[in-house]
Amino acid sequence: MTRILGILVGLFFCFALSVSLFKGVYAAATDPAAPTAESVFHKHPRELSLASDGAFGRFDKRQLQRGFQVYKEVCSACHSLRLVAFRDLKALGYNDDEVKAIAKGFQVPGLDPATGEVNTRPGLATDYFPKPFANDIAARAANNNAVPPDLSLMTKAREDGQSYVYSLLTGFQPQPAALLKQFPDAKTPPNLHYNPYFPNLNLAMAPPLTAEGQVGYKDGTKATVDQMAQDVAAFLVWTAEPKLDKRKQTGWPVLGFLLFATVLAYLSKKQIWAGKHDAGEASAM
Amino acid sequence: MSFPWAQQYVPTSPFMRWMDEKLPLPRLIHGAVGPGFPVPRNLSYFWNFGVLAGVCLVIQILTGVILAMHFAPNAAIAFDSTEHIMRDVNWGWLLRYAHANGASAFFVVVYIHIFRGLFYGSYKAPREMIWLLGVVIYLLMMATGFMGYVLPWGQMSFWGAKVITGLFSAIPIVGTPLQQWLLGGFAPDNAALNRFFSLHFLLPFVIAGVVILHIWALHIPGSSNPTGVAVKQESDTVPFHPYYTAKDGFGLGIFLLVYCAFVFFMPNALGHPDNYIPANPLSTPAHIVPEWYYWPFYAILRAFTSDLVIPFTHIVLVPAKLLGVMAMFSAILLMFFLPWLDTSPVRSGHYRPLFKKFFFFGLIPCVLVLGYCGGAPAAEPFVMISQVAAIYYFAHFLIILPLVSSFERPDPLPFSITEAVLGHDGRARLAPMAAAATTPDAAGIAPAHPA
Numbered sequence: 001m002t003r004i005l006g007i008l009v010g011l012f013f014c015f016a017l018s019v020s021l022f023k024g025v026y027a028a029a030t031d032p033a034a035p036t037a038e039s040v041f042h043k044h045p046r047e048l049s050l051a052s053d054g055a056f057g058r059f060d061k062r063q064l065q066r067g068f069q070v071y072k073e074v075c076s077a078c079h080s081l082r083l084v085a086f087r088d089l090k091a092l093g094y095n096d097d098e099v100k101a102i103a104k105g106f107q108v109p110g111l112d113p114a115t116g117e118v119n120t121r122p123g124l125a126t127d128y129f130p131k132p133f134a135n136d137i138a139a140r141a142a143n144n145n146a147v148p149p150d151l152s153l154m155t156k157a158r159e160d161g162q163s164y165v166y167s168l169l170t171g172f173q174p175q176p177a178a179l180l181k182q183f184p185d186a187k188t189p190p191n192l193h194y195n196p197y198f199p200n201l202n203l204a205m206a207p208p209l210t211a212e213g214q215v216g217y218k219d220g221t222k223a224t225v226d227q228m229a230q231d232v233a234a235f236l237v238w239t240a241e242p243k244l245d246k247r248k249q250t251g252w253p254v255l256g257f258l259l260f261a262t263v264l265a266y267l268s269k270k271q272i273w274a275g276k277h278d279a280g281e282a283s284a285m
Numbered sequence: 286m287s288f289p290w291a292q293q294y295v296p297t298s299p300f301m302r303w304m305d306e307k308l309p310l311p312r313l314i315h316g317a318v319g320p321g322f323p324v325p326r327n328l329s330y331f332w333n334f335g336v337l338a339g340v341c342l343v344i345q346i347l348t349g350v351i352l353a354m355h356f357a358p359n360a361a362i363a364f365d366s367t368e369h370i371m372r373d374v375n376w377g378w379l380l381r382y383a384h385a386n387g388a389s390a391f392f393v394v395v396y397i398h399i400f401r402g403l404f405y406g407s408y409k410a411p412r413e414m415i416w417l418l419g420v421v422i423y424l425l426m427m428a429t430g431f432m433g434y435v436l437p438w439g440q441m442s443f444w445g446a447k448v449i450t451g452l453f454s455a456i457p458i459v460g461t462p463l464q465q466w467l468l469g470g471f472a473p474d475n476a477a478l479n480r481f482f483s484l485h486f487l488l489p490f491v492i493a494g495v496v497i498l499h500i501w502a503l504h505i506p507g508s509s510n511p512t513g514v515a516v517k518q519e520s521d522t523v524p525f526h527p528y529y530t531a532k533d534g535f536g537l538g539i540f541l542l543v544y545c546a547f548v549f550f551m552p553n554a555l556g557h558p559d560n561y562i563p564a565n566p567l568s569t570p571a572h573i574v575p576e577w578y579y580w581p582f583y584a585i586l587r588a589f590t591s592d593l594v595i596p597f598t599h600i601v602l603v604p605a606k607l608l609g610v611m612a613m614f615s616a617i618l619l620m621f622f623l624p625w626l627d628t629s630p631v632r633s634g635h636y637r638p639l640f641k642k643f644f645f646f647g648l649i650p651c652v653l654v655l656g657y658c659g660g661a662p663a664a665e666p667f668v669m670i671s672q673v674a675a676i677y678y679f680a681h682f683l684i685i686l687p688l689v690s691s692f693e694r695p696d697p698l699p700f701s702i703t704e705a706v707l708g709h710d711g712r713a714r715l716a717p718m719a720a721a722a723t724t725p726d727a728a729g730i731a732p733a734h735p736a
Binding site: 028 | 571
């Protein structure tokens with residue numbers, strides 16, 4: 001009885017699926033999906049290798065400091081970094097006084113201690129990076145109806161994180177003539193900017209890194225656009241995963257211990273089973 | 286309950302004798318996972334995964350309870366409290382990555398455990414109850430995993446919750462009120478997040494309870510084994526301790542190595558980047574996908590793209606969405622009927638030439654393809670591929686399996702586990718007994734011992 005019911009239910013689902021499949025095949029044959037500008041011209045990010053990559057990778061603190069400088073002088077005009085506190089910057093190699101000085105350079109929301117009125121005050125090490133806009137409406141009004149996303153987790157919140165950030169920052173270019181020829185309706189709208197690494201090819205952000213030397217690096221590194229993009233991508237890897245170094249440092253001893261314990265477990269298993277003709281695997285598989 | 290030759294528990298010290306009279310816990314352990322539990326001597330490493338699943342449950346409960354101390358189940362701050370755990374809580378990143386990857390590890394282990402049962406016929410008599418309880422555990426795990434994924438309140442949390450609870454709205458008449466009742470609103474929000482947190486905390490303990498029943502039911506007939514031949518004599522078994530404690534210890538070491546490699550070196554490999562974007566009800570992600578362990582069923586859900594209509598009319602009998610929901614739930618629930626769908630008296634797929642072919646060249650590729658398509662965008666060719674694979678999935682369990690078990694001629698079985706392991710030595714030693722038992726019943730599904 002169960003088997004007959006089972007076969008009937010199975011036939012029902014197989015029939016319904018066959019109907020869907022037949023209609024799908026028919027639709028695909030008679031009306032194949034037309035290519036879109038996005039499907040043809042969107043590019044996979046260019047690979048960016050960083051010191052923090054791989055199981056042995058560690059942050060390059062000098063690069064992180066340069067990247068922080070790029071964020072501070074360029075990105076922070078529009079993008080918040082709300083999950084990062086100034087105190088966290090000590091991980092970049094700054095000492096307490098430097099962190100306090102950096103914090104002081106930012107105005108954060110505060111209250112007048114005498115009147116209780118809302119005002120701003122210089123930041124403290126315990127403060128978080130302030131938001132450049134009071135709210136999303138203000139952000140939209142100032143940015144061509146787009147809210148600049150928070151950057152704290154950006155390299156974990158996009159496929160190919162660091163490579164995507166790097167490619168996007170260096171990928172602004174005039175719209176290719178071939179695109180307009182194939183898709184005359186896909187012209188980049190006014191106030192948007194063509195970038196093949198962005199999912200829909202046109203984004204509201206104007207090219208932020210435009211000229212060599214836009215940021216004056218203190219460590220003598222030449223601030224090319226490519227270098228600045230790499231540095232800020234590295235910095236955003238750190239903001240997204242500040243415990244990355246500690247995680248990998250912890251991982252190796254853990255794996256080492258487990259490997260040792262596993263070898264011991266294997267040897268004791270072998271000894272205990274000796275003489276029992278443990279042919280279970282051989283006979284079963 | 287055990288085999289007559291099981292080693293009896295004898296407390297040695299006065300304290301243990303006193304303990305044995307008041308609360309025979311050591312006796313229970315001795316008989317459950319100690320020297321008092323005889324286990325077939327020929328178990329392969331596939332039999333490690335039950336213990337590993339138990340370890341995963343313990344890892345999830347331990348990390349989860351501590352994470353709950355730092356997490357705030359409130360839609361306004363849930364995302365930030367998760368990041369607070371990652372950044373400010375001591376070793377919080379380790380707890381969270383251990384928990385998130387622990388869920389994946391749990392499902393990997395359980396899937397291997399299930400497919401081991403499917404191949405070796407572990408669901409057949411006398412072990413139907415173990416299998417049924419196992420399916421209950423699996424269902425509870427799916428519910429718990431889904432609700433856990435909602436808690437960080439990222440984009441995939443929110444939209445996953447919306448899609449999955451939206452499935453209930455496909456039910457005729459009561460669907461939409463039911464969905465709103467489940468969510469506590471018209472869309473996932475604070476009410477949903479709060480109850481999901483509450484249930485996500487509760488259900489693992491329910492799972493632990495059903496796991497106890499699962500193990501209890503296992504101890505009635507004892508473990509199955511790769512030959513599927515029932516235990517007949519003492520030489521077929523070894524005591525669980527030290528033989529399988531040692532073997533499980535080694536398996537546990539291998540498991541932890543792989544698990545920790547993920548936790549420490551690629552903790553986000555199995556997650557979706559969109560869940561690092563805070564939930565935004567006004568911005569729909571390009572592709573909404575659940576966690577990888579639901580992908581085969583998600584593919585089945587999406588494979589139903591057209592309504593069933595009365596031919597030559599526009600009267601819809603069953604809408605496509607309802608078909609998809611029915612099929613997705615059926616795909617899991619049919620597991621409950623497996624012991625009665627597959628009636629072959631031979632348990633182990635090793636001795637079933639036809640079944641083996643359908644298993645390795647049909648079912649395994651079909652589930653992998655469904656899994657891949659479930660994670661891919663809902664576009665061609667993935668929809669067509671998943672339709673073909675879903676047809677096979679239902680055909681395999683509901684049509685092929687019942688028919689194969691009727692028509693198949695199984696290969697000859699070894700007389701006993703001892704013979705399977707020891708070959709000619711064992712055969713010679715057991716020759717007088719072999720003459721007495723030549724019926725397929727004795728070789729296949731006879732009770733372990735006439736008790």
